[in-house]
Amino acid sequence: MHMADALVSPAVGGIMLAASAGAIAYSAYKCKDDLDEKKIPLMGVMGAVIFAGQMINFTIPGTGSSGHIGGGILLAALLGPFPAFLTLTAVLLIQALFFADGGLLALGANIWNLGFYACLLVYPFVFKPIVKKGLTPTRISVASVVSVILALTLGAASVVIQTLASGITELPMATFMGMMIPIHLAIGLVEGIVTGGILVFIYKMRPELLESSMDNKKLPKNLSIRKVLGFLLVFAIVIGGGLSLLASSNPDGLEWSMENVAGTAELEASGNAYDSAAGIQESTAFLPDYGFKSTDGEGSAAGTSVSGIIGAGITLILAGGTGYLIYAVKRRKEKTV
Amino acid sequence: MSTITDSMNTISSLEEMAEGNTIIHRLHPMVKLITTMLYLVLVISFNPYNITGLMVFAFYPVILMALAEIPYKPLLKRLLIALPFSFFAGISNIIFNQQLALMIGPMPISYGLLSFISIMVKTIFTVMAVMILIATTSLPKISYQLLSIKVPKIIVEQIMLTYRYISVLLEQVSNMYTAYILRAPAAKGIKMKDMGVFVGQLLLKSFDRAESIYVAMKCRGYDGNYLYAKPSPIQKGDWLFLVLASGVLCLMRFFDLSLFIGSFL
Amino acid sequence: MLKIDKLNYAYPDGHQAIRDINLTIEEGESIALVGANGAGKSSLFKLIVGVSEIKEGSIMVDELAVEKKTLKDIRRRVGMVFQNPDDQLFMTKVYDDIAFGPRNELLDEHVVEERVVNAMEQLGIIHLRDRMPHRLSGGEKRVIAIASVLAMDPRVILFDEPTSFLDPQARRNVINTLDSLKMTKIIATHDLDMALDICDRVIILHHGSVFADGSVKDILLDEALLSQCHLELPLCMQKPRIR
Numbered sequence: 001m002h003m004a005d006a007l008v009s010p011a012v013g014g015i016m017l018a019a020s021a022g023a024i025a026y027s028a029y030k031c032k033d034d035l036d037e038k039k040i041p042l043m044g045v046m047g048a049v050i051f052a053g054q055m056i057n058f059t060i061p062g063t064g065s066s067g068h069i070g071g072g073i074l075l076a077a078l079l080g081p082f083p084a085f086l087t088l089t090a091v092l093l094i095q096a097l098f099f100a101d102g103g104l105l106a107l108g109a110n111i112w113n114l115g116f117y118a119c120l121l122v123y124p125f126v127f128k129p130i131v132k133k134g135l136t137p138t139r140i141s142v143a144s145v146v147s148v149i150l151a152l153t154l155g156a157a158s159v160v161i162q163t164l165a166s167g168i169t170e171l172p173m174a175t176f177m178g179m180m181i182p183i184h185l186a187i188g189l190v191e192g193i194v195t196g197g198i199l200v201f202i203y204k205m206r207p208e209l210l211e212s213s214m215d216n217k218k219l220p221k222n223l224s225i226r227k228v229l230g231f232l233l234v235f236a237i238v239i240g241g242g243l244s245l246l247a248s249s250n251p252d253g254l255e256w257s258m259e260n261v262a263g264t265a266e267l268e269a270s271g272n273a274y275d276s277a278a279g280i281q282e283s284t285a286f287l288p289d290y291g292f293k294s295t296d297g298e299g300s301a302a303g304t305s306v307s308g309i310i311g312a313g314i315t316l317i318l319a320g321g322t323g324y325l326i327y328a329v330k331r332r333k334e335k336t337v
Numbered sequence: 338m339s340t341i342t343d344s345m346n347t348i349s350s351l352e353e354m355a356e357g358n359t360i361i362h363r364l365h366p367m368v369k370l371i372t373t374m375l376y377l378v379l380v381i382s383f384n385p386y387n388i389t390g391l392m393v394f395a396f397y398p399v400i401l402m403a404l405a406e407i408p409y410k411p412l413l414k415r416l417l418i419a420l421p422f423s424f425f426a427g428i429s430n431i432i433f434n435q436q437l438a439l440m441i442g443p444m445p446i447s448y449g450l451l452s453f454i455s456i457m458v459k460t461i462f463t464v465m466a467v468m469i470l471i472a473t474t475s476l477p478k479i480s481y482q483l484l485s486i487k488v489p490k491i492i493v494e495q496i497m498l499t500y501r502y503i504s505v506l507l508e509q510v511s512n513m514y515t516a517y518i519l520r521a522p523a524a525k526g527i528k529m530k531d532m533g534v535f536v537g538q539l540l541l542k543s544f545d546r547a548e549s550i551y552v553a554m555k556c557r558g559y560d561g562n563y564l565y566a567k568p569s570p571i572q573k574g575d576w577l578f579l580v581l582a583s584g585v586l587c588l589m590r591f592f593d594l595s596l597f598i599g600s601f602l
Numbered sequence: 603m604l605k606i607d608k609l610n611y612a613y614p615d616g617h618q619a620i621r622d623i624n625l626t627i628e629e630g631e632s633i634a635l636v637g638a639n640g641a642g643k644s645s646l647f648k649l650i651v652g653v654s655e656i657k658e659g660s661i662m663v664d665e666l667a668v669e670k671k672t673l674k675d676i677r678r679r680v681g682m683v684f685q686n687p688d689d690q691l692f693m694t695k696v697y698d699d700i701a702f703g704p705r706n707e708l709l710d711e712h713v714v715e716e717r718v719v720n721a722m723e724q725l726g727i728i729h730l731r732d733r734m735p736h737r738l739s740g741g742e743k744r745v746i747a748i749a750s751v752l753a754m755d756p757r758v759i760l761f762d763e764p765t766s767f768l769d770p771q772a773r774r775n776v777i778n779t780l781d782s783l784k785m786t787k788i789i790a791t792h793d794l795d796m797a798l799d800i801c802d803r804v805i806i807l808h809h810g811s812v813f814a815d816g817s818v819k820d821i822l823l824d825e826a827l828l829s830q831c832h833l834e835l836p837l838c839m840q841k842p843r844i845r
Contacts, residue, residue, distance in 0.1 A: 002422075004419065004422055004423055004460060004463070004464070005377055005380075005381060005459075005460075005463035005464070005467070006380075006381060006423050006456055006459035006460035006462075006463050006464075007423065007426055007456070008381065009381060009382070010378050010381055010382050013378075013381070024488075024489065024492060025489065028489035028490075028491050028492065031491055032491070035491075037559070037560070037561035038551050040491075040494060040498070040551075040561070040563075041498060041547045041550040041551045041554060041692065042544070042547035042548075042551070043495055043498070044494070044495055044497070044498020044499050044501070044502060044547075044550075044692070045498070045502050045506075045543045045546055045547040045550065046540075046543065046547070047495060047498065047499030047502075048498075048499050048501075048502035048503045048505065048506040048543075049506055049539060049540060049543045051499065051503050051506065051507075052341070052503065052506035052507045052509070052510040052539075053510070053536055053539065055340045055341050055344060055507070055510065056510060056514065056526075056527060056532075056535070056536070057340070057525075057526035057527070058526050058527040058528065058529050058531075058532045059524065059525050059526045059527070059528055059529060060529055061528075061529060061530075066525065066526050067529075069532075069536065078540070086491060086492055086495055087495055087499070089492060089495070090492060090495035090496040090498075090499045091499060093496060094476065094496065094499060094500055094503070096467065097467065097470070097471045097476060097479070098344075098347060098348055098351060098471060098476075099344065099347065099415070099418075100415050100416070100418065100419040100464045100467060100468065101419075103377065103463050103464070103467055104373065104374060104377060104467055105374070105377045105378065105381065105463075163426065167385065168385065168426065168427075168452075168456060169426050169427070169429055169430060170429060170430040170433040170434045170449060170452065171429040171430075171433060172433070190529070193529070194529060194532045194533065194536075196533075197530070197532055197533025197534075197537075198532065198533045198536045198537050198540065200533060201533045201534055201537030201538075202537050202540060202541070205537065205541060206541060206544070209544060306439060306440070306441050307596075307599035307600065307602045308389040308593075308595055308596045308599045309388075309389060309441065309595075309599075310598075310599055310602060311389060311392075311594070311595035311596055311597065311598035311599030311600075311602070312388060312389045312391075312392040312595035312599075314595070314598045314599075315392040315393050315395065315594050315595045315598060316392055316395050318396075319392075319393075319395035319396045319399045319400075320395075320399060322396060322399060322400055322403075323399035323400060323402060323403040324403075325403075326400065326403035326404060327403050330403070330406065349737070352734065352737065475694075475734070476694070477694040477695055477698075477734070497693065497694050498692060500694055501691075501692055501693065501694050501735070501736060502688075502692075502736075503736075504736040504737075505688050505736065546688075546689060549684065549686070549689035550689050550690075550692050552648070552653050553682075553684055553689055553690040553692070554692065554702075555651075555653060555677070556651050556653070556677055556681070556682045556751075557677070557681075557702055557703035557706060557750065557751070557754060558674065558677055558678070558703055558706030558707060558754070559702075559706060560706070562706075565698070565705075566698070566701070566705075566711055566714075567711075
């Protein structure tokens with residue numbers, strides 16, 4: 001579920017980087033206040049555990065397929081929300097650098113989708129209220145399953161929104177959501193059960209490990225179920241409102257097309273590299289402008305484009321040749337030295 | 338288990354590359370970080386149907402790889418792993434946008450196909466740029482730089498600590514996995530019902546390990562603060578590279594070399 | 603220089619780890635601390651460096667008692683090398699790891715460098731300066747762990763199983779390194795051959811108390827004594843059994 005650099009626009013990537021940076025700064029500030037210095041090495045080791053743990057394939061009975069753990073909720077239950085979020089951020093950065101899992105520009109989006117929801121939203125407002133009355137294996141399991149499903153679904157929905165807002169894919173929103181959400185509900189169920197199993201095991205062996213992060217006191221005190229529901233409602237309204245705003249600009253109602261989404265994205269991107277380039281681009285690019293489906297002047301554009309595409313091929317060959325030349329020169333230098 | 342061995346190999350091969358000593362390796366890490374980010378922004382800022390303008394950006398990875406003497410094969414392998422995701426994201430464009438963009442001879446090219454190609458090319462370029470960064474700059478060097486752009490210290494500490502213990506944990510997981518599989522030869526992986534115990538044990542051991550690390554830190558005067566040396570300053574040559582590279586990159590963004598070459602045809 | 607007086611310690615779960623230990627250790631001594639697993643070697647070390655809190659009895663390092671408010675000074679005087687170097691070396695660069703202690707003393711960066719380079723040169727590992735610990739061999743990591751303690755310029759170093767998990771040559775290398783260190787050393791170990799090589803005094807712990815304390819010759823060659831506390835003669839003293 002990692003977003004790649006190529007799937008975000010500069011505007012979306014930038015916004016998400018800023019949002020995640022804000023969440024990181026806030027968490028770091030929170031940790032500065034009341035983080036036991038003992039937790040610093042623990043967080044580092046847990047980050048490595050999640051990194052390695054995600055590579056353990058487990059078999060899902062009755063399906064023949066395999067899954068792996070995500071880790072956001074697990075980390076939050078072991079470390080507390082803010083340290084968990086920071087730890088996950090470090091893991092995601094390392095994955096982005098070494099494994100091309102996501103990229104540097106998409107890092108903000110990935111931290112948000114995989115870390116923010118699980119650690120800072122679902123854990124404090126869903127997981128904790130469920131286990132508030134005291135830890136029992138049943139409560140831990142229920143809390144894990146519900147939380148992981150919720151966190152994953154929120155993440156998946158965000159992936160859809162971010163991709164569409166970036167104007168990358170032409171998949172209609174409804175189709176895209178329809179593909180992503182059910183899959184992630186299923187993955188969430190499996191992952192939630194496994195997460196619950198892990199936490200129950202820890203609870204049985206060393207209950208103090210879970211409880212110490214539980215009463216990390218930095219929680220809203222009188223957190224009632226009503227407040228949680230209220231919060232989720234507000235969240236749903238914000239998301240829904242944002243979506244309908246996008247939808248209202250679409251004459252075809254639910255028939256989402258790239259035209260509209262891309263149009264909105266362009267508005268958001270105004271004033272940045274995307275747009276300032278437009279003027280120059282219009283004279284050079286074989287498309288007259290961003291209007292994707294414009295059919296005017298296509299015939300004339302086609303003439304230039306064919307040569308343009310041949311030019312692109314030559315450009316590639318030139319680039320490759322340059323590289324080869326540098327290699328050759330270097331090798332010769334080595335030989336003469 | 339193959340994924341674990343794979344990732345151990347990936348990390349160590351990238352680390353070995355980063356130990357090189359070429360002109361690119363010697364550049365200041367901050368300069369490389371900025372250049373990479375600029376490259377990424379410029380590449381993804383192209384509209385999805387403009388693939389001619391995009392092509393000139395091939396020069397950057399090719400030249401850098403040659404200068405840094407990075408072998409092609411391991412990077413290409415990484416690329417192959419990253420491509421399928423973009424492939425599926427892009428393939429829908431071919432289906433959903435079949436409007437004709439142009440004809441190459443008798444072959445019709447749709448807008449969907451153009452944007453599909455654009456996604457794939459962007460993926461290749463962006464993944465390569467990040468790979469080149471990490472293949473010429475070790476992770477600790479990059480994270481030191483994060484301190485100077487005001488990334489909270491605790492994040493940098495976490496990156497360093499996690500990175501330090503990844504190989505330790507990977508080896509531990511791999512051993513545990515082998516021990517499990519040897520006693521369950523028919524299993525294709527850990528059984529889901531055993532995952533709680535399997536990962537749980539790993540976590541318990543790791544809690545103990547963290548405790549020992551904490552004690553080791555304490556024994557050497559740790560009081561909640563990690564102290565680092567100041568990162569080395571940016572040299573004149575580094576500035577020169579930064580200005581040149583970003584100048585050229587911006588020029589590349591606004592000058593469509595492909596069309597320019599094409600116009601001579 | 604190190605004086606342990608009527609020391610008792612029980613873990614929170616009630617297990618009595620240390621029972622009435624009285625010891626005096628002189629400047630420059632090289633001591634092997636031996637005993638079966640669970641005899642109390644690690645517990646004693648943790649008490650000396652102040653990781654576990656002393657509840658009964660006292661430990662003095664020179665004129666300084668080990669207690670909460672003296673910990674900073676105690677840790678500057680007493681270094682400890684862990685059994686698993688992966689626990690001890692937590693930085694991403696060898697240099698930074700060795701510099702961790704001196705930096706925590708808030709020394710000037712060039713003083714830090716001097717200390718680090720000295721420690722590395724003394725142990726012959728200056729070529730590892732910019733390497734990453736996780737890419738080194740077990741033996742190399744072990745020596746770096748020693749260097750990281752050495753850079754703090756301690757008066758006593760406690761070693762926890764310094765030769766475990768090493769191949770014979772790396773083991774020999776670590777032993778030579780230990781032998782070259784002239785400060786007071788207390789080495790907790792099962793490796794009695796090493797003790798024979800580089801120690802001049804042996805203390806046997808058994809069920810948390812001192813069972814025997816004497817010269818290497820008196821203790822390590824006394825087969826009856828050793829077998830009473832689940833130990834046996836150093837290998838080089840045993841009759842070879844060849845099938």
